[in-house]
Amino acid sequence: MDFESVVHGLQPLLNNQFASKITEDEGLAKQCALKLSELAINLRAPSNRDILRESGVLKELLNLLLSALKTTIENDFSSINGVAVCSELIRSLANCLADNDENRSLFMSEYFEKGSDLRVQAAQVLEFDGNSGDSTFDLKFKTLALIKNLCLDSESYTRDCSSDLTSSLIKLLERSPSNPQSAEQLDAVTMASDLLSEFTQFSAPAVSAEEFQSLVHRLRRIAPKAGNGATTNTESDEEDPYCELVQLLTETLERVVSTNEHIDFSNQESTHKLQKELAETLATLELKETLENKLIIMRRLVSVMGLISANTSNSNLQDRSMCFEILSQANGGYVAAAALVVLSNSISSREAANDVCRHLKLSSIIQRCRAFQDPVQFQGFLDLMKKLLNLSNIQELEEADLVTLSMELKVCHDQCQYFQNLAPLLDAFLTKLVAVLPGSMLRKLLSNGNFKTMIVERGGIAACLLIDKLAVQHRNVDDEIVVELWTSVFRLQDPSVTQEGLSTPFLFQLMKSLGIYLRNRNKLDPNPVFETHSRQLSSLFEIIEPLSANTDSASQSILNNARFVAGMVVELLKDQALTSQESQLFNTATKLLLSNEPLTMSS
Template identity: 30%
Template sequence: MDYEDILFGLQPIINASNVEDIPLQDVYLEGYLTVLDQLAVSLRAPDNRNVIGQSGLFSQLLRVLQSFLDICFHSQDTTGDQLTLFKLVSELIRCIANGLVDNDDNRKILIDGDITSEIKLEKKIRLIDYYIPRIFNLDSITNSDDTDKLLSTLQMRSIVLVKNLILENDNLIKRFSTYLRGPLFKLLLKYQPLINDEYEILLLASEILVDILDIHSEDTTVSNISILTEFIVKVAPLISSIDIGDASEENESHDASEMMEEIDDPFTDLILNFTKCLEIILEKNLKINFQNLDDQVLKIQTNLFESLNILFPKEFYNKLIVMRRLSSSVGYVSSNLTISNVNERHLCYNIIKSSQNGYQLAAAFILLSNSINSKQDADLILNDIPISLLIEKTSFIKDPMQFQGFLDLLRKLLSITIAMTLTQDELYKLAIVLKVIQDQTKYFTNLLPLLSSLLKKLITVLPSSMIQKLISSNDTCPILDIILENESLTSALSLDKLLVARTDTKDEILMKLWDKVFKFDENSSNGNNISISYLFQISKTLGIYFKNIESKCSKESDKLIVSHFKDILLVLETLLPLKNNEDNASKSGFNNGKFVAGMILKVISNYDILTSEETQLKDICSSFF
């Protein structure tokens, strides 16, 4: 950089005491613009960025810029000198933007303070707090259409300035987010109709918005959500399908003079940014009020479903992330307590009946699940969508995360009445699906509680005879394996059903379930103590078992006592101290233990001789009375 020549060329601007003293005729203007262009180009070099900061030129450029902006936004002149000044403002912003690239010293000059600690809102930074938002909000510079290019360039360079200032600095992002978030949304909305031509502006603006929302997403509105979904559904058709294996990675540049000249497919990055913005807003603002906005909600969900439909056949970078974000966004919106989701059910019915798009199906499952608040809701859904169709549609699910809505929806739809209508073949097919999900829980742990809840509901509502058929058909139906791989409580509930079935279950199967039931470490509240809720269940199951044994009046030692003496003893020893507790959970647990103890005493009273272990068991049982 020929610093002296540049400084000489800028003397009329820098040394003028007032803007009015600067000669702005065309011949002078062209000279200023040429020098500023040379300066902007030279600032691509890190050393030159240091020079303008240390020499004071960066501070002078900021001062002049703010003087020009003050006249631009407060002068009554809508043509003439104002237009000239906007041209100079654009070039000055370009120079300052380039001077900020990877240069904390120049960033400190701009904010006039430290950038490594929190910056208070009370400290006004006029360029960013006031002028940049005003630039973002501009719809035109003059009444003439021929300034549109100047305006888009000015706004693009302003976006680059903001990006280079706040890049990877949470303190700066937090400080300026309040002033920039609203104008950024307005800027995005302005350029939405020009998405094919002005994607560079939209891309950089959306990148900044991601950073801002990640730190400051409070008080975002339904309108913000609508804007993002409108963008997403408009960008989706513009994404080019590529061969992922052969495509090259894109390079990023924050140089204001190089406005991302070559981008393989900017629309892929755009949709990644917009879906991220949407995800952040919905994740962090669960109490957004959608009340009395039924039409807007329907439009939002329609946009999301349509975007999933458009993107499904395409191949593009980060497709998995985008599709998951869109599906989860349907879920976040539908989970809002101010939305009934009734108006959106028809969307889900159509998708479930006709679509083979796993992400669309997953989103439809989630929305329908969130629309169920009563048995009547469940019945209405089942009138249109039978459970057999839900099970059938899981064949189109390829991403394990897509199972979440299916698991929750099926749990809510199941009832004793509905369970009676399910055929053995349908239940076999369901068991195969659940086995696939069970295998995926090793890698997708958030599926496990949903699977466990469904299994417990399924076991609860199915008749004992059907549970016995399914479990006894382990060669063709994997339900026993699923139960044994699930939490111990599921095995206990299964035993409750099998122990009251009209026909006996094989001892081998029963013992596998008992082995699982007595894995106390899976039901420990703190690593040592068994949870009171599990003690209640296991004592109930033991009560059913020993009541059956007692009725047989056998004189032989019981197999369960022999194989699990220590476990049964531990259960009784843990329940016994609850005798004097006043809370309902302790009382219920103790009463169950007392019933088990009574049954055990009756069982072993038939024995001619007690072993030392049976004697020990008799003593602890007697302590309950």
């Protein structure tokens, strides 16, 4: 039958009274559904979609849908005939919108604007939680397809629909069976999850904590089914639908919690339940050897748990016991990484750090994390260790712990070139580590190739602090490493800033370290600063000199330390045979000393 005949056969359906009759006349409803099914098939041809619009039949079908849905919803979806006709109507309209911008524009502008009757009806269909069985499910599935075809490749339509259909999709997922009994049911859940992922690009700030909890619970139920297919990619060309669901839901969860600043996690009981479900999900999925895109999923889940714990409304105190338990177990690098982030975010004072230390030794953390390789795994480790380290508990570490720690930090250092966000955490921890380690333990660490290589390559404040300690306990055996450290520091590549330049803390510490080092030298000692780095030090003096016009304490502290260094430079170089670069250094130091400020160092 040609398309014109199909369209002509629709005329009896377009009568104003037809919608009310189909709920009462089963034969009429079946005949209608059959004609609409035939129409849907014919609308697979792109040219027929234009004909339907140009003939005006598209509008008539939309008006029929409005009436039919109104009657069906008023009857609480109890009429199987009405539901079936609505399903076929929506199927035809979904096909009509596919890849047809003019049809989509008409549909959106005249029938599906925010607050329109049809938009409200679509939400009611998706949210319906009755027992009408397969017929209602089919109606929901077709409605999802209609919305999908409308929004496909259209940011404008996606944004518009997301404003009031996001909650409907979440309710649909919440009420869908945890064990889909058919491929169609699984497809519907996947389509809803896909749409939700698209919608939350715009609607994430409106998602509530309760809705978020619902999605986490859904993910927890799906996780055991994911990654249970073929053991290798070559054994099956089919994608695992549960893996796809896991990917979509984790993407949505991460997007919501990373962009929704107002989501409330202050209820300790519900937030603990949330984190517990996420940790269980992470542990379950981490064991799946054939999980597709496993690395992405693992990172997202660690991120989600970390962002929940970082939310200002969440104290994290309710989750400490859970984290201690996770870290006491042998397996699961990603779930351990998430636990470390949560623990770190639960510490806001020295007292809190001491409380964690009473349950968790530094050595156990180091040994638990020795298999970490992914930079995401190290974030909580570095931040937590920095908060826990102090002059007392550092003494508890044995040489084996330091060797393992050096290896872990070297892995972190190597990963920083691919994962720049890790660098500030690593540098902050190194600074704290060098600050609290006794000189004897530092020397043991420096004998380890991993630690020495990392410190020399990173430079920064940690290298300056290390020079301080070695300078104060001056030993000839340290001269070689000190030369390497000065070379590292004078590269003037401050790892604490992402762009060119030097941070105030680094410049302050560099001047302080130079002062300590030069104060412990005499004129007859070999001096790598003068021999190799006179030009760089001259440049630093020139950079610092204009700070005399600043009144802030940071600038004044840097200037004060620089003047002290300048005084030491003049004292050590005067009456000496100087190279041209040393002469330039002597002159710039003298110029910096022209003020009457006292030559003392700020600490």
